[in-house]
Amino acid sequence: MKAFDEIDAIASSLQALVKVEPSSYPLISNVNMEELISAAKQELERRGIDVGGVSKEAIVRGEAEGAGGLLSLVIRRALYKRVKGSLPPDAPAFPCPVCGLYPIAGVMKRVKGAIFSMDVVELHCLCGYSTTVEQFHCPVCGNKDKQAFDLYVAGDITYRACIKCGHVIGIAKEEVEGEKLPIAIAYSISRHGWISRSA
Numbered sequence: 001m002k003a004f005d006e007i008d009a010i011a012s013s014l015q016a017l018v019k020v021e022p023s024s025y026p027l028i029s030n031v032n033m034e035e036l037i038s039a040a041k042q043e044l045e046r047r048g049i050d051v052g053g054v055s056k057e058a059i060v061r062g063e064a065e066g067a068g069g070l071l072s073l074v075i076r077r078a079l080y081k082r083v084k085g086s087l088p089p090d091a092p093a094f095p096c097p098v099c100g101l102y103p104i105a106g107v108m109k110r111v112k113g114a115i116f117s118m119d120v121v122e123l124h125c126l127c128g129y130s131t132t133v134e135q136f137h138c139p140v141c142g143n144k145d146k147q148a149f150d151l152y153v154a155g156d157i158t159y160r161a162c163i164k165c166g167h168v169i170g171i172a173k174e175e176v177e178g179e180k181l182p183i184a185i186a187y188s189i190s191r192h193g194w195i196s197r198s199a
């Protein structure tokens, strides 16, 4: 995915601009957003992508669409790159401590316990942040009842919709695309009209 490399290149060039004060979460609510938005816009325009008008609030909430969505993605990844490895271990996992979204993508992992092996899901946020949860665990409402999820299979991805709150997560069997996975899944979920507005 060439577009992903472009997005990441822009995010890398922006990360030095991020002034973050880790006083409360999500960090996206505590950064110099106006400055980041205008720098990200410039970078996108240099590549021929005209973002047009998009509100800071829409970006913080992750609701910007079209080219605005691209801007939101670039800024989220820049934030994550800036704070990667320095988040305190007690930072809350949901919503994302970096960018405030709920994860929509995961990778199934098998971990060895003392007696049994166990399947867990490594959840990935669009910004790059990841955290591991039990196999059936809705990050939005906390539902852990295996029976309370609807499943749809499309290609190599299993989509799990939480019956209690409607949140959808696409889960891959193995890490085929690494950090690109949530972006591919976000695209697929929006294409299928499975967008979750629950938060």
Ligand SMILES: [Zn+2]
Residues within 6 Å of the ligand: 076, 096, 097, 098, 099, 100, 101, 125, 126, 127, 128, 129
């Ligand atoms: Zn995030």
Ligand SMILES: [Zn+2]
Residues within 6 Å of the ligand: 138, 139, 140, 141, 142, 143, 162, 163, 164, 165, 166, 167
């Ligand atoms: Zn739920």
